[in-house]
Amino acid sequence: MKTQLYIITGFLGSGKTTYINGLLDNLNLSDEKVVIIQCEQGESEIDNAFECNSNVHIIKWERTKKSVLKLIEDILKKYRPHSIIIEHNGTESTEKLLEDLQKPVIQKNCVIHNIVHTIDAQTFEVFIDNMGAILTEQIASSDVIVVNNSSDFTKSRLKAMEKLLKTVNPAAKIARTVGDTGSGAPEGNEGLYIEKQTKQLKLSDVAFFTFCMLVLCYLSISVLKAVNFELININLSRFQALNTIFISILIQAFPFILFGVIVSSVIQVLVSNETIVKLFPKKMGLGFVAAIFAGLLFPVCDCAVVPVAARLEKKGVPVPTVVAFMLAAPLMSPLSIASTFYAFPGQPSVAIYRVILGIIISVIVGLTFWIFPEEKQITLNRLAAVNCKCGYCNTGISNKPASKIEAVFKHAGSEFFEVGRFIIVGAFLSSLVQTFLPKDILLKIGGGAAASIIIMLLSAFVLSVCSTSDAFIARTFVNQFPMASVMGFMVLGPMIDIKNVLMLLGNFKKRFVAKLVFLIFSFTFIILSFFSIVFFGL
Numbered sequence: 001m002k003t004q005l006y007i008i009t010g011f012l013g014s015g016k017t018t019y020i021n022g023l024l025d026n027l028n029l030s031d032e033k034v035v036i037i038q039c040e041q042g043e044s045e046i047d048n049a050f051e052c053n054s055n056v057h058i059i060k061w062e063r064t065k066k067s068v069l070k071l072i073e074d075i076l077k078k079y080r081p082h083s084i085i086i087e088h089n090g091t092e093s094t095e096k097l098l099e100d101l102q103k104p105v106i107q108k109n110c111v112i113h114n115i116v117h118t119i120d121a122q123t124f125e126v127f128i129d130n131m132g133a134i135l136t137e138q139i140a141s142s143d144v145i146v147v148n149n150s151s152d153f154t155k156s157r158l159k160a161m162e163k164l165l166k167t168v169n170p171a172a173k174i175a176r177t178v179g180d181t182g183s184g185a186p187e188g189n190e191g192l193y194i195e196k197q198t199k200q201l202k203l204s205d206v207a208f209f210t211f212c213m214l215v216l217c218y219l220s221i222s223v224l225k226a227v228n229f230e231l232i233n234i235n236l237s238r239f240q241a242l243n244t245i246f247i248s249i250l251i252q253a254f255p256f257i258l259f260g261v262i263v264s265s266v267i268q269v270l271v272s273n274e275t276i277v278k279l280f281p282k283k284m285g286l287g288f289v290a291a292i293f294a295g296l297l298f299p300v301c302d303c304a305v306v307p308v309a310a311r312l313e314k315k316g317v318p319v320p321t322v323v324a325f326m327l328a329a330p331l332m333s334p335l336s337i338a339s340t341f342y343a344f345p346g347q348p349s350v351a352i353y354r355v356i357l358g359i360i361i362s363v364i365v366g367l368t369f370w371i372f373p374e375e376k377q378i379t380l381n382r383l384a385a386v387n388c389k390c391g392y393c394n395t396g397i398s399n400k401p402a403s404k405i406e407a408v409f410k411h412a413g414s415e416f417f418e419v420g421r422f423i424i425v426g427a428f429l430s431s432l433v434q435t436f437l438p439k440d441i442l443l444k445i446g447g448g449a450a451a452s453i454i455i456m457l458l459s460a461f462v463l464s465v466c467s468t469s470d471a472f473i474a475r476t477f478v479n480q481f482p483m484a485s486v487m488g489f490m491v492l493g494p495m496i497d498i499k500n501v502l503m504l505l506g507n508f509k510k511r512f513v514a515k516l517v518f519l520i521f522s523f524t525f526i527i528l529s530f531f532s533i534v535f536f537g538l
Contacts, residue, residue, distance in 0.1 A: 002109055002110055002111045003076065003081055003082065003083065003084055003109055003110045003111070004082065004084070004110075004111060004113040005083075005084050005110050005111065005112045005113055006023060006083060006084070006085045006113055006114055006116070007086045007088060007094075007097070007098075007101075007112065007114070007115045007116070008020060008023075008085065008086065008087050008116050008117075008118065009088045009090065009094055009115065009116070009117045009118070009138040009141070009142065010088075010090050010118035010119060010138070011090035011091070011120070011123070011127055011131075012040060012090055013120055013123070014090065014118040014119055014120045014123075014148065015118040015119075015120060015146065015148040015149075015177070016087050016088075016090075016118050017045060017046065017087065018118075018148070019116060019118050019146055020036065020046065020085055020087060021046060021047050021050070023085065024046075024047070024050045024056065024085075027082075027083060029050070029053050029055050029056060030055070032055065032081075032082035032083065033056075033057070033079050033080065033081040033082055033083075034055060034056050034057070034081055034082065034084075034085065035057045035058075035059060035075050035079055035081045035083075035085070036056065036057070036058045036059065036084075036085045036087065037059050037061050037071065037084065037085065037086045038058060038059070038060050038061065038087045039061055039062075039063070039087055039088055039089035039092070040087070040089045040090070046058060057079055059071075059075070063092070068097065068100045069100055069103060069105060069106065072084065072106060072110065073105065076109055076110075083113075084110070090134075090138070091131075091134065093134070093137065094115075094137055094138045094141045095137055095141070098141060114143050114144060115141055115142045115143050115144070116143065116144045116145075116146060117138050117139055117141075117142035117144070117146070117172075118145075118146045118148060119145065119146065119147045119148065120148050120149050121147050121148065121149050121150035121153055121158075121161065122149050122150075124161065128164075136168055139165060139168045139169050139172070140168050140169050141169075142169060142172050143171075143172060143173065144172060144173050144174075144175065145165055145169070145172050145173070145174045145175070146175050146176075146177065147161070147162075147174065147175070147176045147177070148176075149177075150176055150177075158176075214428075238435050238436065239435075241435050242431050242432065242435040242436075245431040245435065245476065246427055249427040249431065249472050249473065249476060250424070254469075258416065259335065261412045261416045262412050263335065265408045265409070265411040265412040266408055269404060269407045269408050269411055270404060270408070279294060279297070280294070280312060280317045280321060280325070282316055282317060284318055284320065284321065284370065287317065287318055287321035287324075288320070288321060288363060288366060290321070290325075291321050291322075291324035291325035291328060291329075291366070292325075292328050292332065292359055292362065292363070293332065294328075294329055294332070295325075295328055295329035295330065295331065295332030295333045296332050296333075296334060305326055305329055305330060305500075305503075306326065306500060306503040306504055306508075309322050309323075309325060309326040309507075310379050310507040310508065312325065313378060313379050318370075319369050319370075319373065319374060319378060320366040320367060320369045320370040321366065323362075323365055323366045323369050324362045324363060324365070324366035327358070327362040327365060327366075327495045327520070328359060328362035330467040330494035330495070331354065331359075331362075331491070331494050331495070332355065332358070332359075333467065333468070335468045336467045336471075336494065337351055337354075337355060339468050339469060339471050339472070340471040340490065343471035343472045343474070343475045344471065344475060350483075350487070353487060353531075354471075354487060354490050354491060357487065357491050357527060357528070358491050358494070358495070360527060361491065361495070361520070361523050362495075364523050364527075365516070365519045365520060365523055368519055368523075374512060374515075376509075377509075378508050378509055378512040379507060379509070425463070427472075427473065429463065431476075449482060449484065449485070449529060449532045449533075450525075450529060452481045452482050452484075452485035453484060453485045453488050453525055453528050453529060453532070454525065455481070456477070456481060456485040456486060456488045456489040457485075457489070457492050457521060457525065457528075459489060460488070460489045460490075460492045460493035460497060461492065461493070461496065461498065462497075462498065463493070463497070464493075464497040464498045464499045464500075465493060467493065467494035470489070470490055470493045470494070471490055473489075474486050474487075474489045474490045477489065482532060483532075484528055484529075484531050484532030484535070485528070485532075487528065487531065488524060488525075488528040491528070492520065492521070492524045495520050496516070496517055496520045496521075501513065501517065504516070
């Protein structure tokens with residue numbers, strides 16, 4: 001049987017040792033040997049009863065003197081333990097530790113049973129503000145998050161904290177300890193110490209599995225077509241058309257996505273939010289001008305626009321200006337404009353109309369918030385101010401050029417895979433519609449100007465395609481829908497979609513988010529309807 005590894009992370013004083021005492025109390029120490037590797041010494045100590053137990057061995061470890069690989073090898077040879085508990089140093093990289101533990105020499109004899117992160121609720125806000133990158137990395141790697149010292153928190157404050165934790169790591173189980181000092185057991189979580197935390201099957205998992213099966217079928221049929229398989233009487237010509245359309249969309253879109261995430265990552269890592277905030281005058285008129293054209297200077301990624309907007313509001317920038325910036329920035333991005341020109345060759349008016357319509361809608365929605373202002377603060381408390389889940393942005397990066405370059409590429413890789421899956425799904429769905437849905441049905445559904453605009457607005461919201469590549473998806477709908485509705489797809493998508501709504505709910509209050517979504521949909525529909533009448537006579 002392989003040795004079970006328990007990894008306990010968290011900052012000094014967060015309750016790691018207290019949790020280990022509870023873990024030891026749940027292990028069968030009469031028959032099993034346990035080795036505890038301590039990387040730092042906190043206020044609490046391992047209970048004397050455990051220290052005196054002949055089956056419990058405590059080792060103080062300094063990374064500079066011995067690698068974790070060598071240390072665990074020595075422990076396995078000397079003690080042959082059933083379990084190894086690693087009390088990790090809260091200021092060191094969890095990712096580096098996990099990389100070491102994935103080496104074949106470790107995996108041959110050990111298996112990671114659980115990764116637990118402990119939090120002191122009283123100091124959590126300070127750490128998330130000042131050491132966000134390290135803390136986010138530890139939270140994202142955890143199976144279980146234990147929140148200590150939260151008895152004096154209000155329900156709303158606890159809910160905000162747990163919401164943030166779930167934003168960073170949706171799969172983790174969150175437990176709160178009983179008692180003012182955090183010395184109690186996790187509340188209502190019997191078996192939390194020992195049981196392996198397994199991910200529950202979610203709707204997103206089912207959807208992803210279904211999509212993978214469709215892709216597998218699609219690839220299989222493509223192979224059969226390539227080898228002229230004719231043993232079964234199936235017309236594979238449509239699948240060949242699907243293949244052509246799908247691949248062509250990806251070939252066009254991916255270069256822009258790759259270039260876009262690199263530029264976005266450079267800005268995200270090297271340009272602080274404070275620098276961006278300084279560009280916005282607090283006067284309303286000048287603020288609108290700055291908001292509209294800020295996207296030209298800072299083509300920030302989708303995961304950065306909303307948190308930057310939240311920071312602007314907290315710095316005193318008027319809400320209407322913040323709203324205008326949040327809606328206009330993705331559309332004013334040079335990458336978005338360039339991709340539109342490339343997706344519609346010989347039709348420069350498409351890119352021009354897209355920018356103009358985006359500016360008009362952004363300004364109108366912003367002015368609406370000026371005419372009908374919000375009575376209360378629109379942002380959540382600072383617990384929700386984690387900018388990006390990649391763990392490499394702004395905080396926690398040394399001033400060395402090599403460190404910054406590494407952070408840029410790591411962020412770019414994280415964002416590329418985050419954005420890439422949406423463009424793949426969007427391209428595949430677009431290909432399916434064009435290949436298998438009869439055009440006469442599409443014409444009946446989207447024949448009317450109003451109906452076609454509504455369909456394309458909803459499609460943009462659901463598909464959640466990046467603003468640097470949505471033009472390639474939109475281009476495929478030109479023959480099925482009127483140009484005005486296709487324009488609606490390209491205008492609304494960068495402003496609001498499922499991804500953005502989730503980001504908004506993590507930074508802004510629900511009332512504000514609901515109002516914003518309603519206004520964006522309403523004004524986009526009205527303006528696009530007017531646009532279709534004026535320019536296309538529909």
